[in-house]
Amino acid sequence: MINSFLMIGQSNMAGRGYLEDVKQIYDEQIKMLVNGRWQTMTEPINFDRSTAGIGLAASFAGCWRLNNENEQIGLIPCADGGSSLDDWKVGGALFENAVFQAKAAKQISTLSGILWHQGENDSFAGRSAEYYDKLDVIVDAFRHELNVPEVPFITGGLGDFLSSGRYGNYFTEFKEVNQALQKFAKTRANCYFVTATGLAANGDGLHFNAVSQRKFGIRYFEAFNKKQTVIMPPDNENELVTIIQDRPLTPTEKIAQLEISFARGKLSLDDLERELILINTSLKS
């Protein structure tokens, strides 16, 4: 049975890291929900905008796999860029979509956790004061609707970089949102907070870059695995990212990658055939 995780929140959960900045993570045992069915995960996972890229879920899943060698994990991408807590209100379009997707996934998996990253769009105009209470209602509703009252809920902090950069003057209350998130993790059962300390942004000063998203995913897994808040980043997070990204592909995965390159027009038919023969020959020898 696949262990599935619901991805909700705004752009930094969807992922805006540049694809070309990190090695891809490709593992047949890591799935993502597409149109109600599992597909092998490829990045971007959560294609909410044309700017979607690397998020934290891929390295989270990679780290989960290091700890669950013979099992499968499935990601349910429902994050939406720029969304506020009001956009996530119970019964709203984002909430209803995420509930539908998670219910569809539950028919073919065990829902094992909820991954949340959100708050930039509640970091101004006094919104941070209501953050805890609004989130409380939303998390309760997800757990209730999905019939998983004790499912772990993991949230990460907003980036320290938010007060600088092009959009810096918008996020006057991001520290208050971080406090609300930490308080939420401390006071609610099975809720954990993950620090964003030391993580860096793209040139926009708004979105975690790809390298940072890889680390963030390790931290999210640490929280999930140990069932505790992560205030200090794991010492070995860089090493874990390398192990996950450098995992050797199986022959089937190599073939799938070649087929994708061919379908994209990045590999000629002759080259495809030649590569496939090499793989098949090595399998037989």
Add this chain to the structure above:
Amino acid sequence: MINSFLMIGQSNMAGRGYLEDVKQIYDEQIKMLVNGRWQTMTEPINFDRSTAGIGLAASFAGCWRLNNENEQIGLIPCADGGSSLDDWKVGGALFENAVFQAKAAKQISTLSGILWHQGENDSFAGRSAEYYDKLDVIVDAFRHELNVPEVPFITGGLGDFLSSGRYGNYFTEFKEVNQALQKFAKTRANCYFVTATGLAANGDGLHFNAVSQRKFGIRYFEAFNKKQTVIMPPDNENELVTIIQDRPLTPTEKIAQLEISFARGKLSLDDLERELILINTSLKS
């Protein structure tokens, strides 16, 4: 009110044309459903696989806009690569997802048509003989579930190139499927068939290329607009594609494009600021 269109079928409805082969279509009045809400359309619209690219829906929407200057159109992407009619069976994951998405869209739009392209995965092993009857059940169920008993259903033919190329020997019955699709359009109310004659494939001999998808969208619109089957491609389809692709961007669209380039790291902050000043200056003058 937005006029919305449901996109269902397999990879050639999702789109596999290469993005770099055509000019993009970007128009604030063309929307796509993302997580239950409308966003301005960007391509790929139907991101069912990492290979998703140009499909027919964008130029369909562009042509619709030429005929509806002051109105908005919304696309509901639910096509899934490699899916057979059995995968689309009533109550299955793809069907249920498409119904959910279309119902979500109906809350914020008028469902005006269903765009279908499918059949490659029913072109072998005797499957073509059951094509008409299976499709009949599926179309009835969509119309019934969505409470749009007379909504136009538009389908396109499979490519003439299918019997050649790398996967050519799989599709022994694609002509029979095309016949079934034509018969379906002829015998069912408000159903129209669109020829794929003259359209070409990517190097895989399987997926319509980007230029052909642009033309196909024009033909789909012709069928929708005239409420009739399109056996002869419109004489001016190339001209229409050019008009749609060359439509001048509004200042707001230019700004949105710049913001996307910046978010992707393709434009520096300095260049962004400079471009924005130019647009704002021209607006004031």
